[in-house]
Structures are given as structure tokens and as C-alpha cells.
Amino acid sequence: MGMLPDEPGKITSENEENITVPADGFYRLRLDMSDPANRTYKLVSSKWGIIGDATAGQWDNDTDMQLTNAEKGKYEWSITINLTGGKQIKFRENDNWDIALGITEGNNLSYTGENIPVAADGVYLVKLILDPTGYKYSLEKK
Helix, strand or coil, X not given: CEEECCEEEEEECCCCECCCCCCCCCEEEEEECCCCCCCEEEEEECCEEEECCCCCCCCCCCEECEEEEEECCEEEXXXXXXXXXXXXXXXXXXXXXXXXXXXXXXXXXXXXXXXXXXXXXXXXXXXXXXXXXXXXXXXXXX
16 A cells, blocks of 8 residues: 555555655654545654653643654654653643653553653653553653
């Protein structure tokens, strides 16, 4: 399956072309296969940030992270940032709450996870790792 020639957003299994992205980055591919006569796709650029009362933006404004590893099957974003101890953060995608990640048992991340606690004031290297084996994070105090 691929893109219908000269019709981005439409999918075909005959004489298809590769789906191309407009710029380097990380994308989610959303497929709608519900109508066999009109199969479509949408590319959604995926940018991650951290938000929470442990950050300068509080719960109102997230701080963008940088995509630092785009190895196939393992994607990592990171940021070095001042965080306030005794407060919390979460990861969220594209500056809104449609997709947000919080902590679950075993320090894994989940869409339904809780806020992530920050133990002490300081500068931290924060990493978000999206891997097929599970979503993970790290908070490393500098």
C-alpha cells in the first residue's frame, strides 16, 4: 500500500507511490480504512514537550523538547531544564492534551499515567524515550 499518485492523503494498493513527509522529523501516520473505496491517511508531525508545576510554564505552557535520536524503532527527545522539587511534570504532544504521558508502576509511561514527581530543585536532563518495547523517561540531575 502507498499513496495514490498525485493525490496525497489517499491510499491505494495499485501503482502506489511512497508516502513522503514535508520535512525531517517524527510523524504519526493515521489511517482510515473504514471505506474500502476511499482509504485515506494523515501525517501528523509529532513534537513533544514537558509541562507541570515543576517547570517555569507551570500547567499552562509546556517547554518544547528536542528530538535527539531518531533511530528506527527508538525515538528520543531531551531537554536540559530547571525544575522545582516537590512539584510534578508530564509529557505532552503538540502543545495540547490530546496525547499526554504520565508515570505508571515500574517507571514506565502511559497515556493514563500519573504526574511525574520531581524530587529536588535543580537543573535536569530530561529524556523521553518512545520504544516499541515501552515508553520510558529519565530525570538526571546535573
